[in-house]
Amino acid sequence: MPEPAAPATDSLFSHAEVRTIVMGLMLALFLSSLDQTIVATALSSIAGDLGGFELMPWVVSAYLISSTVTTPIYGRLSDLYGRRPVLLVSVTIFVAGAVLSALAPTMLALIAARVVQGLGGGGLRAISLAVVGDILPPRERGRVQGYLSATFATANIIGPLLGGLFVEYLSWHWIFWVNLPLGAAAFATTYFQLRRLPLPGKRPKIDWLGALLILLSCTPLLLGITFVQRANSWTAPEALGCFGLGAAFLVALIAQERSVSQPMLPLQLFRSPVFTMGIIVTALSSMVMMALVILVPLDYQMSAGLSAKDAGLRMIAMTLGSVTGSFLAGQAVSRTGRYRPFAVLGAAVATLMCLLIAFMGLGHSLPLDTAVTLLLGLSFGCQFSPMTVTIQNAVEARDGGIAVSCMMFFRLMGGAFGVALLSSVLLGHLPDGAMAGGAPPEVVRAAFSTVFLAASGIAGLCLVAALCLKEIPLRGRS
Incomplete structure (x- = not known):
């Protein structure tokens, strides 16, 4: 080694x-x-x-x-x-x-x-x-x-x-x-x-077969998500075929990585409960964030009748909140040496804000929309930078690259699945022609309310995972 x-x-x-x-x-x-x-x-x-x-x-x-x-x-x-x-x-x-x-x-x-x-x-x-x-x-x-x-x-x-x-x-x-x-x-x-x-x-x-199996297992899964979004159906034949192919290669990947001395994807990383829970928190929070980045402006346009320009302007609060939350949480982790409180706080606020939007709706008041989406962005930021430190701190220095790469990979995969899942929830509760403006506003608001309830459920699972996250001391300079 x-x-x-x-x-x-x-x-x-x-x-x-x-x-x-x-x-x-x-x-x-x-x-x-x-x-x-x-x-x-x-x-x-x-x-x-x-x-x-x-x-x-x-x-x-x-x-x-x-x-x-x-x-x-x-x-x-x-x-x-x-x-x-x-x-x-x-x-x-x-x-x-x-x-x-x-x-x-x-x-x-x-x-x-x-x-x-x-x-x-x-x-x-x-x-x-x-x-x-x-x-x-x-x-x-x-x-x-x-x-x-x-x-x-x-x-x-x-x-x-x-x-x-x-x-x-x-x-x-x-x-x-x-x-x-x-x-x-x-x-x-x-x-x-x-x-x-x-x-x-x-x-x-180098475990080149492991690298090939990573490509062969992950590519069909992402293609399957793409076909789900195109067909608006998780049972589309193309999607099911891709998911089945990806699952088969995933089984082969696990068998390969267990049998080699220097695997491309060291499975022992997942024996660390801190690493595994950090990955789960990252994936779940990314599912909510990436989906809402796409669906919140759509909500503004379809429920409140805002133009694309105005919907985009109202998204600035969420984006700035995410930037600010990442920066402040990162500074706080360095000062305090603790990461778990920020993961818990971020997941809790995200859950509450999604519930609030589900019952209140968006587009009624600019100050209220700004406050709610700003808090939502801050909640996402509170989870991302601390989780990177958490995952790196949970593994040996020799595995630092693969550890943070796994985190990034699951963040991207979680985001892709989140967009597909919550988009399917929305389209499943809208009548035909609604995307072209052919549905009463009440029906559209009800559909988006269901979307935010589903998002709050995912954020709630993220909160449970964050509460299960063990706090271990952050290593300082040797």
Whole structure:
């Protein structure tokens, strides 16, 4: 087994070096996160230029699927080969995919290029979070994880805006060309600032079959979710086929990882109750957050009759709440050395706010909407950055990369399942033609009330998991 990169000590990185490294990590994370949102507003323009309107959703799905399924693989490779070389490869692949996307002559070529770009994006997300574990001890990581979580939320805010500006004043190609200078800056920062990170001392033995089985099990599951959303049915033949195929490969993956000495996905991580419960909290909170990011603006439009612009403006409170909550919770974890209270508080507030919206509704009063959605955003932020520290602190340093990659993977999978599940609840309680405005407002409000009740149930399960989370001391500097 190769020796892991040692945790940081006072003599390894100065505070100035840590700040510079964190800025580079924020840039890398911003790259991968921005790409998920900047493309959405340009889809119609892209399809108008390249044709193939029926393929538009796959421009987004191709990146999402390829970046998600490769996340745990990148995390494990960074544990075995070191963060710096794997992160440099990720940046290079991501930028190459961006160039191919900008030059794509057809929609199919663009989708293929987006797969390539996603292969790099998965590494950017996973390793950016893992590097923090190499330069700071757990007790000091909270504030940095808060910055990284805020970066993720900021990319979600400005992505649609930038996409719209590029399409209106330049062309859709610029949503990809903009990645070149950003990618070059991320590459340079990684190359120069991370040279002092320790590398494993022995040549690792890579579980390539395990890596292949991760891809073969996760890809059908994500495709199945996509088909559920397209057909609005969990029993659609395409979805059931994908779920069955993914489950079969998942069984094969578990058997493979149990039989090798250096597995790509170390199953012993899940023997830690803190790690396992942290993953559950992360997945459940992400189910609620990602679904509500999509369904709350839809509620504003369908129930209250607000325009898309006004609905988007009212979402600012939730987004700012998420950024602020991540930052403040991260700072508090570093000061107090405790993470469990923030997970419990975040889940409790999310449960209460979803219940309040279910019975009160949205769109009646701007101050009330702002207060409720702000608290909802704060609750999400209180869970994300503390959970990253929790999961890293629960494992050995040699498994830091795969641990945080598992967290990111389950966060993305939870979000995808949450969107599909709560969207199905909504559409199942709406009459035919309601999405086109053909239903009484009372019927629409009742359907959204059911959605928020279901969301409160998921948030309640998250609260139970947070209460079961064991508090263990955060390691300080050695």
